[in-house]
């Protein structure tokens with residue numbers, strides 16, 4: 001893990017305002033954040049507090065109403081759609097709550113997707129994915145379609161897909177919400193290990209207490225604004 | 239390139255994944271294209287048949303005449319010996335001769351057929367029996383007696399209605415009267431040698447064939463004719479041959495001209511065009527229906543998979559590329575099923591109707607088009623043009639029907655698509 005501080009993502013006074021039948025809803029208000037490479041950050045907060053919206057802003061899936069977002073030092077709002085897509089491909093990994101694998105691709109094809117788009121040769125893709133699959137406990141499932149995998153296995157494939165390209169940050173929106181508790185814990189272990197061993201930056205949005213406990217930085221959102229931002233030492237091992 | 243391949247693979251797998259829906263849509267396409275191919279082959283066959291029969295009974299694919307004759311039908315507007323010689327030279331040019339299958343010299347006038355019973359206006363044609371037998375094929379419609387033969391002199395080949403109305407039998411005598419080259423009314427005795435029936439009243443009552451020599455002597459025109467009727471090997475060559483003949487006859491354009499069947503027989507031309515428009519309209523409607531089925535399938539698959547497109551976008555595909563996946567699915571579906579439809583259409587037409595579609599059962603009377611009695615059998619014609627037309631239609635449908643769903647795919651809001659709804 002690198003000790004020098006490299007900013008993975010930064011926001012400067014971002015707002016996201018949704019219009020709802022003429023009524024403006026501030027989903028995210030005036031959030032300024034800086035997340036370093038290698039951090040393990042949890043966004044917590046009640047339902048509707050803006051966790052998902054903030055994640056989408058951090059990943060360039062949603063344009064801020066005001067303010068600016070930098071990923072790896074590149075400002076998103078100034079970019080064209082193509083460039084943002086490129087940036088997502090190269091710098092950001094996503095894990096969603098559920099159903100986020102492409103059903104027509106095998107586990108391996110899903111996991112190697114971004115590598116393939118980036119032009120990594122087949123051999124290398126396969127090697128990387130297999131290695132990662134072994135590491136996160138789904139070795140041997142490479143040729144299965146998502147429909148032939150359990151929810152926990154699917155989420156691990158999604159995690160593999162998100163991290164395999166060594167992105168600047170991985171954004172995960174309630175990745176454990178659809179899993180039973182054993183699978184949740186296993187998935188958390190996987191992500192903790194990846195964070196500690198490979199230095200992968202994770203930013204989660206979650207209600208899951210277990211996940212919050214693992215956080216080394218916990219950001220609480222209330223009504224779209226940051227209520228608290230606390231760091232604490234690593235709590236290694238579950 | 240690698241991207242394109244990946245997108246194509248996604249499109250292909252998606253089509254396969256939605257097998258049931260894809261098969262349903264594909265069947266619409268297969269059926270549509272098969273019907274198109276079938277109706278094209280039969281339509282072209284029918285038209286070729288109309289044209290063939292029309293030009294044989296009429297003045298050939300191309301009529302070489304005095305430019306005024308088409309209008310005047312007057313003996314004064316016959317071909318002069320000089321014009322005839324020019325026309326014969328033109329027809330003998332190797333390039334033209336190679337594409338011409340028959341040339342029938344004719345002397346055509348309007349006159350009266352008289353018997354003891356009465357007089358009926360007829361169109362008398364002096365013909366070279368040998369050539370004419372293979373040209374107009376009126377000889378194939380004999381009901382009594384025979385067609386004219388070489389060596390016949392005072393013989394006439396008449397229609398059945400004329401025979402009935404004038405009380406003629408085989409060997410009966412009749413007198414043909416008409417204005418000769420000097421302007422006098424002249425009469426000519428002939429004997430009925432054969433009676434034909436085309437089923438078309440105008441022809442069965444109004445056409446009399448007599449030997450050319452007899453007609454020339456009767457009308458005092460020496461060796462002159464009014465018309466050289468020309469058949470070309472393939473109807474499709476007609477415009478080219480017509481152009482070449484026009485060019486060859488240009489030096490004496492005031493005396494002789496070549497006239498295509500479309501001008502010589504405007505009613506037949508119109509009938510074919512109308513029938514063609516009917517076909518095109520039918521195809522258009524067919525394609526709109528098939529197109530809508532495709533739009534529906536592809537669009538449904540977009541709406542139902544917004545989440546998947548959200549994932550693709552989150553992974554770093556651009557709007558254009560996600561649209562590409564959708565577009566690829568639509569085009570793939572139409573292309574594959576369209577090609578299958580072509581194969582089915584051609585195979586079906588070939589296997590079941592190669593020798594002709596007999597529709598006599600559908601008709602309770604004889605079928606004529608602008609004066610031509612048609613056999614109630616259509617023999618389909620297969621042409622490369624049909625393949626290109628079908629391919630063109632398939633591509634057009636595929637592209638048009640896939641554009642809108644692809645556009646819809648670009649409108650998907652990623653954040654919205656990724657919202658979790660259990």
Ligand SMILES: Nc1ncnc2c1ncn2[C@@H]1O[C@H](COP(=O)(O)OP(=O)(O)OP(=O)(O)O)[C@@H](O)[C@H]1O
Pocket residue numbers: 018019020025026027045046047048049050051052053054205654
């Ligand atoms: N596309 C949208 N259009 C309008 N309003 C929206 C939209 N997305 C989110 N909102 C509103 O923004 C606010 C924040 O929503 P968001 O989904 O970010 O909350 P959340 O913290 O992720 O909630 P949850 O824990 O339920 O997932 C809510 O009031 C929500 O209704």
Ligand SMILES: [Mg+2]
Pocket residue numbers: 051052053173205
């Ligand atoms: Mg949320």
